[in-house]
Amino acid sequence: MARHSKTTNITKTARIISVASQKGGVGKTATVTNMAVGLVSLGYKTAVIDMDAQGHIAFSFGIKKSNLTKTIYDVLVGEAKMREIKQHAFGVDLYLSNNSLSDLSPRVMSHLNSKLFPAPKYLLKNAIGQIKAQYDYILIDTSPSNDIPTLNSLLASTDIIIPALPEGLSVDGIFDTILLIKSIQQQGTKINILGILPTMVQDHTNLHSVMLQDLRKRFAENPDIKVFDTVIKRAIRHGLAQTHGEPDINKAPEYLSFVKEVLSIA
Template sequence: MTTIISVINQKGGVGKTTTVINLAASLSIMGQSNLVIDLDPQGNATTGFGKNNNNEDNNVYNLLIKKINLKESIQKTNIKNLDIIGSHVNLSGLEVETASDAKRAFVLKEILSAEKHNTLQKYDNIFIDCPPSLSLLTIMSLVASDEILVPLQTEFFALEGITQLVKTIDRIKENLNPALTIRGILLTMFDKRNKLSTEVDQEARNYFKEKVYQTVIQRNVRLSEAPSYGMPCVVYDKNCVGSKSYFKLAEEFSKKSNIESAA
């Protein structure tokens, strides 16, 4: 069964897109089938897979305004088992363009639900890369999703920001998507030499308990370099610290899925 996962944090620079790219790629390398939807107007997930975020035809904006259908919007990446629906800068104007549409928050959900047993049936996971804000696009993603994955930077004020996010998630559950659940909290940019990283790690685990993944993503220059070459770090340098962290996360992610499916 296909699981739709929003990867979300309203704060930028926390490793959100890096997580989408490398977790999806790791799972695909392990044999699972994955689709990435780049819902961020910046299009970093799109370029991170070597795709053009100025593609005027096959993009998520045209899908949302129903200029093209879902099948037409999907592009293959250079990684087996991994496809993408790319972003476009026009996404930044969608909120204004759809202001008069009372049901605009449900557009993505309706598109995906209609194809869940057809075009989307082959995918184990659909990862949606959300913008770093609590905008219409983020709400669209949360309404369409089964689960949420939250990358949390192990730095000062990180937990304060996530409190606001949890409140938003609760409102979405109450009014728009009652079945939405937090799949996991992923600690990113961890620096074992930094006492603050360890303190945030402990605080997050005390607050979110088992929701926090055991795997932490350590700071690693290769994770920053890889997107400029249009490929995930797990392909660019599979033996670096960052790649090993994401392969470990993929194993933990899959194991958790199997446990929940058996429950």
């Protein structure tokens, strides 16, 4: 796979990476946030799209979601353009969400037989068409489910990263997510699983060390799916960066190493 260029050539088209896991609280939003500021620090033009109705990306970038008048929901239902909802913070263009995104599934389902949403799973792909020439990387934060927003995210992506804690239930979540992606691939959509990122690792505990080794062993037999060499440790500073809404790649050096590892394969 060719390494993506950060030059501003005219034919630029973004690499679109969803960070996804069916399991909640595994560091999806933290990964998207830190990757975004990491990519910007390396000179890449980067956007983030929040496809989770929890709206945590706004929070992570210090923006009040209650102040948002229009969000990605309005774009998906055809009532706004991407440029109208664009925010900018810490060098990253943001296409944010809030609770309104939970209306997407009922709205789309209630129009299934009408011409209003002829391709309900491709609403995001179409929306990204409006902006992808402007960016090197577009990162998508997803919710811990396989709802319409998540399906839209996966189908709009060129690549997927799956964060997971090296613990039983979280590892189980990896397989659910891989199955979902495989079912999409079988329907003919080209998406590449970039790899599994171990998150919130407590390497001083036996459980995490053993489970991490086990995870690497399991996927070593599966050449299709990589477990990244970089691991993200559990650290209070990661949680604090999110609650303070001040992402800073200098305070998250593992994420900078992770971005560099992604760039070396993507």
